[in-house]
Amino acid sequence: LSTLQYLNLEKNSLVGPIPTTFGQLSSLTYMQLSGQNLNDATSDLAFPDELGSLSNLEQLWLDSCGLSGKLPPSLPAGLTSAKILRLNTNKAISGEIWPDVDKFANSLEQMYLFDNALSGKIPDSICGLKNIQKMSIRTNQFTGQFPSCWGSLSKLWFFWGFSNQLTGPFPSMNGTIVTQFRMEDNQLSGELPASLKDWAVLTDLSIQNNQFS
Numbered sequence: 001l002s003t004l005q006y007l008n009l010e011k012n013s014l015v016g017p018i019p020t021t022f023g024q025l026s027s028l029t030y031m032q033l034s035g036q037n038l039n040d041a042t043s044d045l046a047f048p049d050e051l052g053s054l055s056n057l058e059q060l061w062l063d064s065c066g067l068s069g070k071l072p073p074s075l076p077a078g079l080t081s082a083k084i085l086r087l088n089t090n091k092a093i094s095g096e097i098w099p100d101v102d103k104f105a106n107s108l109e110q111m112y113l114f115d116n117a118l119s120g121k122i123p124d125s126i127c128g129l130k131n132i133q134k135m136s137i138r139t140n141q142f143t144g145q146f147p148s149c150w151g152s153l154s155k156l157w158f159f160w161g162f163s164n165q166l167t168g169p170f171p172s173m174n175g176t177i178v179t180q181f182r183m184e185d186n187q188l189s190g191e192l193p194a195s196l197k198d199w200a201v202l203t204d205l206s207i208q209n210n211q212f213s
Helices: 020-024 049-053 124-128 194-198
Strands: 006-008 030-032 059-061 068-070 084-086 092-095 110-112 117-120 134-136 141-144 158-160 165-168 180-182 187-190 204-206
Touching (some): 020 049
Parallel strands (some): 006 030, 030 059, 068 092, 084 110, 110 134, 117 141, 134 158, 141 165, 158 180, 180 204
16 A cells, blocks of 8 residues: 555544554555544554654544544654644543644644643744644643743634643734634633734634633
8 A cells, every 4th residue: 555645534433543554654645534443552652653654644633533642752753744633532642742843843734632631831842833823722731831932823823722721921922813712711810912902803712711810
């Protein structure tokens, strides 16, 4: 299968871990395995680290796969063509976001990690995702403040981070393009920035149940 470029096995009745040999599908640009139980109870990783060898892969869809364990460490440096990364709604993917998440910088446009059990702080390296446009980390266990460099994500127009335990002030963002910003059910505090009045294309702002003054 060295010439295979498109693989869609979504919503079948597959059970058991994702084969490590999938990491040998060197021409693959699209992998969709969502909607079935692909958990590997014998590994501390959510899915095989070998998938990080897929340097041509542009889209990886592993949502609602019943996955548990930590994020495979090879992905940021290995998936050099990744544009869309969907690892959401697995409930038990745990640990922290990759400390070298900025190695996705040249390609990643959409990252969905929501509805898992991820924890720790949002790493400063996330500000290296210069092409990121949509990001959802909602419904996890993230703590701490937004990185001070958050405002450098100049292409980010969609961000959902609600239902975490994030603290600190309202993050700076490129208000000229933001359309959706949801941070309800956190522990953000301080005053709302005066620059909010300049968020000209904003359609959804949800920041209830925080500690703003």
